Amino acid sequence: MVEVPATVDADGVHARQMQPLPELAAALLNTQISIHRLLVDAFEQESRDILLRALLLDPTTVSYRAAVELIDLMCEKQTDALPRLEWKRG
Numbered sequence: 001m002v003e004v005p006a007t008v009d010a011d012g013v014h015a016r017q018m019q020p021l022p023e024l025a026a027a028l029l030n031t032q033i034s035i036h037r038l039l040v041d042a043f044e045q046e047s048r049d050i051l052l053r054a055l056l057l058d059p060t061t062v063s064y065r066a067a068v069e070l071i072d073l074m075c076e077k078q079t080d081a082l083p084r085l086e087w088k089r090g
Contacts, residue, residue, distance in 0.1 A: 031057060048075070048085045 005016045021029070038054035041047070048071050055067040075085050 031059070042085065043083055045088075046083050046085050048087045049089060051085060 004018060007014050007016065020026070035054045035057050038050055038057065042049075042051035042054060051071055052067055055061050055070065056064065061067050071085075075082060
């Protein structure tokens with residue numbers, strides 16, 4: 001899915017050219033994209049470590065300890081919805 005300004009007429013939907021995003025907006029989006037990629041990797045690899053990296057990138061995460069505690073609690077409470085994620089530190 002892509003969100004862009006567009007016009008719609010009898011011939012269909014026509015996307016309009018946009019200016020590049022301002023630096024701040026692009027940086028925020030890039031951070032979110034990185035977080036989402038790490039989330040997918042964490043679940044594909046069943047890795048709490050990668051999930052931790054995703055949480056540590058999130059600007060709303062207050063500390064390393066809080067992120068680890070959240071992951072452990074989430075995995076405990078949502079076993080029916082989540083794959084089995086393991087700490088794989090080596």
